[in-house]
Amino acid sequence: MREDLTMVNDPAQAAQVLRTMALDEGLKARIPGDPVLGPLARKVAGRYVAGDTVDDALPRVAGILARGHRANAEYLGESCRDAERAVRETDVFVDLARRLPPGCSVSLDLSHIGLAISADLALENGARIAEATAATGREMIISAEGSERTDAVLAVHRRLGERFDHVGVTVQARLHRTAEDLAGLLALPGRIRLVKGAFLEPETIAYARGDRSLADAYLRGAQVLAESGHLCSFATHDWDLIHAVDALLGAPSADAPWEFETLLGLGPDRIAAMAERGHPTREYAVFGTEWWLYVCNRLAEDPNRLFQALVDAAD
Numbered sequence: 001m002r003e004d005l006t007m008v009n010d011p012a013q014a015a016q017v018l019r020t021m022a023l024d025e026g027l028k029a030r031i032p033g034d035p036v037l038g039p040l041a042r043k044v045a046g047r048y049v050a051g052d053t054v055d056d057a058l059p060r061v062a063g064i065l066a067r068g069h070r071a072n073a074e075y076l077g078e079s080c081r082d083a084e085r086a087v088r089e090t091d092v093f094v095d096l097a098r099r100l101p102p103g104c105s106v107s108l109d110l111s112h113i114g115l116a117i118s119a120d121l122a123l124e125n126g127a128r129i130a131e132a133t134a135a136t137g138r139e140m141i142i143s144a145e146g147s148e149r150t151d152a153v154l155a156v157h158r159r160l161g162e163r164f165d166h167v168g169v170t171v172q173a174r175l176h177r178t179a180e181d182l183a184g185l186l187a188l189p190g191r192i193r194l195v196k197g198a199f200l201e202p203e204t205i206a207y208a209r210g211d212r213s214l215a216d217a218y219l220r221g222a223q224v225l226a227e228s229g230h231l232c233s234f235a236t237h238d239w240d241l242i243h244a245v246d247a248l249l250g251a252p253s254a255d256a257p258w259e260f261e262t263l264l265g266l267g268p269d270r271i272a273a274m275a276e277r278g279h280p281t282r283e284y285a286v287f288g289t290e291w292w293l294y295v296c297n298r299l300a301e302d303p304n305r306l307f308q309a310l311v312d313a314a315d
């Protein structure tokens, strides 16, 4: 891998190397525990990941609230294929829901809590988290996964939406199907989070990353959500999109059904500016030991973050 990195001479190449590193199980197992590279990788990850445990995450969440934003917390993990482990991972979310301060929501990948095993298990574990979040007045938002799981994710979300009114879901602007999915989701309660979409998808079903048509699709989705009055979240770090969504929303209001949302460490200036404009804002903090894939993918998304990572590692 070292040889690959020394050959990198443009940001697109660097991004591709990082995406390859993200999926490399050997590196994922070796680097965090390596006596030299492990501490460096953890320094880089520390900007984006709020620690390993609920105890680590709570002070970072308190910091977000102190800066005047709402907070969201997610315990990182996905594609769990062991049913007993999926139940134990669910226990962590239940603990999180009970201990988060008011003004916080909980997000999760359904495949982290059983969807990779069966829809029934994901529903059962999801209902436990929904009960814990309902009992403490928190929102629960289901994340979007790769397109091969979209039907299953939306089906579990629908069944939870029949029982609970605080369970939201994330949709990916880059998937062609999203316009139709959105129309159905507006009939269900729970916040709808609009993201570009992080997964590599074939161009037959998705707009390419960096293509103008993706920004256009995002704005069409944002327009539908804004006009609907439904609880929603505009989740992006793309300044052009943030400004365009701000322009279509009209007068900002602290009681608005929408919010602008960014991931921890990736857009503090963006949400600070939107809060200053008077919009509700939220920062999304992830925590847990499974941060390798997440951090590599975030670094790959913006070349500026590579330079930041070098500064953080040297700090």
Ligand SMILES: Cc1cc2nc3c(=O)[nH]c(=O)nc-3n(C[C@H](O)[C@H](O)[C@H](O)COP(=O)(O)OP(=O)(O)OC[C@H]3O[C@@H](n4cnc5c(N)ncnc54)[C@H](O)[C@@H]3O)c2cc1C
Binding pocket: 011, 142, 143, 144, 145, 170, 172, 195, 196, 197, 198, 199, 235, 236, 237, 238, 239, 240, 261, 262, 263, 284, 301, 302, 303, 304
């Ligand atoms: C709160 C939140 C929740 C999310 N949940 C999910 C989820 O459940 N499922 C999912 O699939 N994804 C999720 N995502 C991730 C999302 O799908 C995107 O992968 C991620 O946010 C990057 O897209 P972006 O909209 O931030 O804009 P980007 O396209 O990353 O652009 C952000 C900024 O990066 C810079 N930039 C990007 N590319 C370049 C370049 N080549 N050269 C120079 N500068 C560049 C630009 O300044 C741009 O303004 C979530 C994101 C957020 C914020």
